[in-house]
Amino acid sequence: MIVDALTFAHDGLVAALDAAGVDRAVVCPPRARGHGYDIANERVAELCSAHPDRLVPFARVDPLAPGAASHVKGARGLFLHPWEDAFRINDPEVDAVVDGVPVIVATGYPFVSEALQVAELARRHPETTFVATNGAQINISGLGQDDALIALDACPNLVVQTSGVYREDFLEGVVGRFGAERLLYASAWPRFDPRLELLRVQWAPAFDAAAREAILGANAVRLLLRSDSG
Amino acid sequence: MIIDAHLHVDDIPALGWKLAAGDCVRRLDEAGIEKGVVMTIVDAPEVNRQALELIAEACAAFPGRLEAFARIHPWYGDESVALLERAIGELGFKGLKLHPVTTIAHPAGEDTLRLIRAAAAHRAPTLFHCGDEPLTTPFAIARAAAACPDATIILGHMGGYFHVEDAIDAAERHPNLVLETSAMPYPAKIREAVERLGAERVLYASDGPACSPRIEVEKVRLAGLDAESERLVLGDNARRILEAVR
Numbered sequence: 001m002i003v004d005a006l007t008f009a010h011d012g013l014v015a016a017l018d019a020a021g022v023d024r025a026v027v028c029p030p031r032a033r034g035h036g037y038d039i040a041n042e043r044v045a046e047l048c049s050a051h052p053d054r055l056v057p058f059a060r061v062d063p064l065a066p067g068a069a070s071h072v073k074g075a076r077g078l079f080l081h082p083w084e085d086a087f088r089i090n091d092p093e094v095d096a097v098v099d100g101v102p103v104i105v106a107t108g109y110p111f112v113s114e115a116l117q118v119a120e121l122a123r124r125h126p127e128t129t130f131v132a133t134n135g136a137q138i139n140i141s142g143l144g145q146d147d148a149l150i151a152l153d154a155c156p157n158l159v160v161q162t163s164g165v166y167r168e169d170f171l172e173g174v175v176g177r178f179g180a181e182r183l184l185y186a187s188a189w190p191r192f193d194p195r196l197e198l199l200r201v202q203w204a205p206a207f208d209a210a211a212r213e214a215i216l217g218a219n220a221v222r223l224l225l226r227s228d229s230g
Numbered sequence: 231m232i233i234d235a236h237l238h239v240d241d242i243p244a245l246g247w248k249l250a251a252g253d254c255v256r257r258l259d260e261a262g263i264e265k266g267v268v269m270t271i272v273d274a275p276e277v278n279r280q281a282l283e284l285i286a287e288a289c290a291a292f293p294g295r296l297e298a299f300a301r302i303h304p305w306y307g308d309e310s311v312a313l314l315e316r317a318i319g320e321l322g323f324k325g326l327k328l329h330p331v332t333t334i335a336h337p338a339g340e341d342t343l344r345l346i347r348a349a350a351a352h353r354a355p356t357l358f359h360c361g362d363e364p365l366t367t368p369f370a371i372a373r374a375a376a377a378c379p380d381a382t383i384i385l386g387h388m389g390g391y392f393h394v395e396d397a398i399d400a401a402e403r404h405p406n407l408v409l410e411t412s413a414m415p416y417p418a419k420i421r422e423a424v425e426r427l428g429a430e431r432v433l434y435a436s437d438g439p440a441c442s443p444r445i446e447v448e449k450v451r452l453a454g455l456d457a458e459s460e461r462l463v464l465g466d467n468a469r470r471i472l473e474a475v476r
Contacts, residue, residue: 140361140390140413141331164391166413169440193417195452199445 003220004194005161006079006104006133006186009044013189014051020187020194023217024053026224028079028104029060037061038071056225058104063087063094077102077224083109090120102224104131107160108138108148115144119151122158129223130158133188135165135174145170152178159223161186162200162215172206180211184219233468234258234266234443236357236386236412236435239288240278242271251288253439255295261444267435267468268296269327269357273303274313282313286321297472299325299357303333304341311348318352324475325349325384326356330365337365338373346374350381353474357410358383360397361390368397375404382471384408384433394419401427408471411463412437412446420453420463429459433467 004025007013017025027048029040041059048055059075061068062085072078078101082089089105089112098121105121107113115136122130136151136158137144145167152158152174163186165171174183185201187194201207201215237254240247251268258266268288274281282300289296300317302310317323326349328335328342335342337358346356358371368389375383388409389397394416401407401423409423412435423432436446450463 138391139363140387141329141359141363143331143363164415166415166437166441168442168445192415193452196415196417196445196449199448200442203442203445 001217001221002185002198003217003225004187004189005131005184005220005224006163007189008191009047010190013047014054016189016194017054020198022194022198024220024225025055026058026077026104026220027055028058031081031084032060036065041071041075061097063091063097069096069099072097072099075101077104079104079106081106082112087112088117089113090117094121095124098125098128100128102129102131104133106134107132107136108134108144115147115151119155119158122151122155126157128157130155131184131224132158132160133163133186134161135163135170136160138164140166142167142170149173149177152182158182159184159219161188163188163197164192165200168200168204171200171204175207175211175215180207180214181219183215184223185216231265231465231469232261232263232434232447233465233472234261234263234436234438234446235384235410235433235468237266237268237438237443238271238440239268239285240271241284247271249439251291251296254288255292257436257439257443258295261442261447263443263447264465265294266296266438266443267299267324267472269299270301273301273329273333275306275309276303282317282321282323285323289322298323299327301327301329302345304328304335304339304345305333307341310341310345314345314348318349318354318475323354324472325354328356329359331359331363334365337371338377343374343377346378346381346383350378353382353476355382355384355408355471357386359387360385360393361387362392367393368400372400372404372407375400375407379406382406382408384410386410386435387412387437388414388419388423390414398423398426401431407431408433408467410435411450413441417449417452417454420450421455424453424455424459424463429455429462430467432463433471434464
């Protein structure tokens, strides 16, 4: 089974999953414009309820917004985007919205969600699983890779997604050093193209069949869909 | 014929990186690619005085498979220019590669422009690392394109993750800019670039061997170009640029 561990609720999502041969997906609200995340989260929940066997909603929140913690009570998981929503991921106020469910963090953005900043939050909440997008770094020179590896080493409760990671040696290094259970396939659709993103796992010469199965789906089922009976 | 316009050969013990010419050729073979352009990770004369020799030896070990670009640090004035002249004039290199993150030299600084012009005198292109970091953004490199209208300037990674639209905009304004696809993760942007600039101005590359040339070729195919455009992007454009060097 293939699970896309991060997608966004836009028109065409299910068709894109079908085109890429993806079975299930975590779905998050895109950046809310003109309304709050309470409304955006409701829309995502409605979308997912129409495809309960395929789509799993994660709630998005701006931790600095009034009443933020109350808006995400009961969520299956959280999605935080410090760059788009303008907060520092290790700001103390973020602690209030972390309540034990998995937290996906848009990672690698300068000043607000660098790998070591995400690691600070993960260190404060050792019982919570944190999922860093983009291999915990998003830099076309590979300049963030060392900090991503340091963060993975320091935080056993941190895993990283494959989204947009062009460096095959980095993905292989994460698996070789920390195990395949620390890497999750994700496309961040529609930001990245699932047809390309899947190849980063499927064509990587160093991954054996068990590692591929873990990265493409089993890890997401275990870490993100664990309360799910479907 | 497919040509990969951007691969690396180097040996940097401090980083634990050893990128061998044989690794490049093996990965080209996996992807059905006839020829690759190789360059070092660091620059001559510093931090590697032997950077040109390292690349020349790599190309000599695989005749007909590898072409060379010279990474040269712009700060060294006459010495930098002499290194470039030796690379192109004596060693048969086909271009100049600049990575301003490693050199802290602005793309439109006088030292850099002097090197770009020296390469252009041989009709040799200058490949810039073009991503999201200061000194490497499309509009910074566009200043060099404006200052050196006779030089072919290639935007490697065509703007990285967050500057791809800027790269296409800059190339629309400066006809001597060429976009190079390596690592940039959006197939649809390759198609947009071809539609807005013409297929002659988009160049396939992988940034291998740490990146997969095979996946990077598939990325171009996912762009859904017509057959003629795809042929230009995957190989004919690079061949035309390489063959023009004298």
